[in-house]
Amino acid sequence: MAALEVLQIPDIDQFAPGPYLRLVSAPAAAQPLRQGPSLQHRRRQRARVLQRRRRAMVSFVLLSALTILALPGHTFGATTGAGLSTDLANSSVLASGMDYVVQPGDTLNTIAYNVNPVQPSAARTLLVHELGSSVVVPGEHVLIP
Numbered sequence: 001m002a003a004l005e006v007l008q009i010p011d012i013d014q015f016a017p018g019p020y021l022r023l024v025s026a027p028a029a030a031q032p033l034r035q036g037p038s039l040q041h042r043r044r045q046r047a048r049v050l051q052r053r054r055r056a057m058v059s060f061v062l063l064s065a066l067t068i069l070a071l072p073g074h075t076f077g078a079t080t081g082a083g084l085s086t087d088l089a090n091s092s093v094l095a096s097g098m099d100y101v102v103q104p105g106d107t108l109n110t111i112a113y114n115v116n117p118v119q120p121s122a123a124r125t126l127l128v129h130e131l132g133s134s135v136v137v138p139g140e141h142v143l144i145p
Helices: 010-014 039-069 086-091 108-115 120-131
Strands: 002-007 020-025 099-101 141-143
Touching: 108 120, 120 141
Parallel strands: none
Antiparallel strands: 002 020, 099 141
């Protein structure tokens, strides 16, 4: 880029009666309009920030999924020790962990049916294992498996 400069130098008046024009060259390096990091540097930095945000979001989603999966199994419809779904176990007369007192006329089969009306044989097997016998006596305390 070039510019014109008008000079009035008193010593030159003898050669030129008035002002004269002189060609002035621009400085070698023009000053940038903006100071700071370059545009490419800022774009790379922005891309790294977006990538970190994406990774953080994926990590959050995975951690949330693992936390939900770590909840107790009955939350997702698991079964009790007697082989009964938790929904049916909550609606049955006897639930796992209860202490049942045997009444006159009760048998192991009737207790097993009250524990698991869908599969009383599975509950009966667990009761036999818990009691160590297939005979119940009125007044006996039975821990429901």
